[in-house]
Amino acid sequence: MTGMTIRKVGAIGMVACLGALMAEAADWPGYRGPLGTGHSPEKIRSSWPAEGPKVLWRVPSRGGFSSFAVAGGRAACLELRDINGVDQEAVVVRDAGTGKELWVHALGTMKINDGGDAGTDDNKGGDGPRSSPAIAGGRVYAMSAKLVLVCLDGASGKEVWRHDLLKEFGGKNISWQSAQSPVVDGDVVLVAGGGSGQSLLAFDAATGAVRWKGFDETMTHSTPLVTEIHGQRQAVFFLKSGLLSVDVKTGAELWRYAFPFAVSTAITPVVSGDVVYCSAGYGVGAGAARITREGGSWKASEIYRKAGNKPLANHWSTPVLFDGHLFGMFQFKEYGTGPVKCVDVKTGEVKWEKNGFGPGHVIGVDRHVLALSDTGELVLIEAATGIYKEVARADVLPGKCWTTPVVAGGRVFARSASEAVCLDVTVQGAGR
DSSP states (O other), rough: OOOOOHHHHHHHHOOOHHHHHHHHSBBBBOOOOOOBBSSOOOOOOOOOOOOOEEEEEEEEEEEEOOOOOTTTTTTEEEEEEEETTTTEEEEEEEEETTOEEEEEEEEEOOOTTOOOOOOOTTSSSOOOOOOOOOEETTTEEOOOTTTEEEEEEETTEEEEEEEEHHHHHHOOOOTTTTOOOOOTTTTTTEEEEEHHHHHHHHEETTTTEEEEOOOOOOSSSEEEEEEEETTTTEEEEETTTEEEEEEETTTTTTEEOOOOOOOOOOOOOOOTTTTTEEEEEETTTTHHHHHHHOOTEEEEEEEEEOOHHHHHOOOOOOOEEEEEEEEEBBBOOOOOOEEEEEETTTOOOEEEOOOOOOOOOEEEEEEEEEEETSEEEEEEEEOOOOOOEEEEEOOOHHHHHOOEEEEEEEEEEEEOEEEEEEEEEETTSOOO
């Protein structure tokens, strides 16, 4: 049943005032937000009632660790769905204002770890899709665990184009299957996962035609970052060999930073000016390089390398940057207990840490860090470098939360392996 679209009755149907608010507010169009940095440009309410922010909607959302993309009044993620008696990955698109399901598009089956052996004793299981979709130009882009990339019409769910990287480009999947999310930059879609000579790929967002391809690299679970360094727009891929930066338009290599690999690499690189940070679990640890450019010559020079699971391993949670400091969940398999830390990106020095979060995820919003713990607590933390300053906390979700919370239109969209929730964090007097 791969490629089936299940259409729901009715259109998006948002009321006029809600539509106006959504139009004025910022979208979160894909994994890591509008700029790929994990930051939202919005302002949110920092004073929450004792019971937490108001719940606008809550729905079942089964399986996996896909996060929401929110744009144009739609909220999209990947879930496990029983379709004709078979569990499949599926793109699920909802009305962002009400949570009403608009359509479902099946992507096919995937290997599921039924053992559920990762997590706290009372919070196991939940395996399923790990990739997050992107919304751009009225279309939804998604990558399956088996490296099938699809472009879908945002209103109907009808398939516009697709590419099977394993069959068409000699791709080879990795352990646990892919968790990479597609990155849409202007009119191109960037992914890794092809075979020799075509392991990095750029597709035309409208037609699916290949814009460029190249390299003989082994992909990881990491989603690439599109950024600008020394005036050059570039895509930084975190691969088994380390970091590889290419010209977004042509795919030409700019620079490399060799970095160790062991078992799995998952975070997206973080850029602070001319410094690029990366990290992995399984004893690898963290490192940072300074990128220099002289004419057409680029170079990555290592600033520091801190091996081991402490102090700076990021298992799969990418930290966010404020004022030259990384804020995030620096830990490896410390389920239910692992800390959030503040780290100087240029030195690797830990400024402070606070236990009790586990391997969840963080984003940056309104000079704060918004953290979702692996047990479903949403915590707002001031982005202060001197000391941990908790501003608000609420228990918002049951089940395992290895997903990234997002902010769009004055709302927090978050999900666990069993439910999805939308919370009102609109600043008072801002239209609600």
